[in-house]
Amino acid sequence: MISRRDQIREKIMARVEIDEGTGCYNWTGPTSGETGRGKDYPRMSLSGQTVAVHKVMWTNEHGFIPGKKELDHACRNRRCVRPDAGHVELVTRKENARRRERAKRSMLGHNSGRALECAETTP
Numbered sequence: 001m002i003s004r005r006d007q008i009r010e011k012i013m014a015r016v017e018i019d020e021g022t023g024c025y026n027w028t029g030p031t032s033g034e035t036g037r038g039k040d041y042p043r044m045s046l047s048g049q050t051v052a053v054h055k056v057m058w059t060n061e062h063g064f065i066p067g068k069k070e071l072d073h074a075c076r077n078r079r080c081v082r083p084d085a086g087h088v089e090l091v092t093r094k095e096n097a098r099r100r101e102r103a104k105r106s107m108l109g110h111n112s113g114r115a116l117e118c119a120e121t122t123p
Helices: 004-013 053-062 093-106
Strands: 016-018 025-027 043-046 049-052 069-073 088-092
Touching (some): 004 043, 004 053, 053 069, 069 093, 088 093
Antiparallel strands (some): 016 025, 043 049, 069 088
């Protein structure tokens, strides 16, 4: 008989595409939406509730997340659900905020906006 932990892992991995270049486990299922601060986080149904996939995967592989800790996408890819160092890591809230701000600063483009927002100009 397959364990509950293995069932959860299989359910998640059935909707994951592994990026050979980055090693990210990219979620291909539903997300939290396309707008707002929490946009693009993977979501799934588990035992009748909608849950964050990266949190389920972490808990399934490593155990509960302590109250004063958070998960940080160290790979900076919100759709990544890989529960390994370098991808999703357990950090303090302060460290998560520090990493987020550092990532925002490094994403500034030539127009002082996010690099992904820079419009390509046609000559």
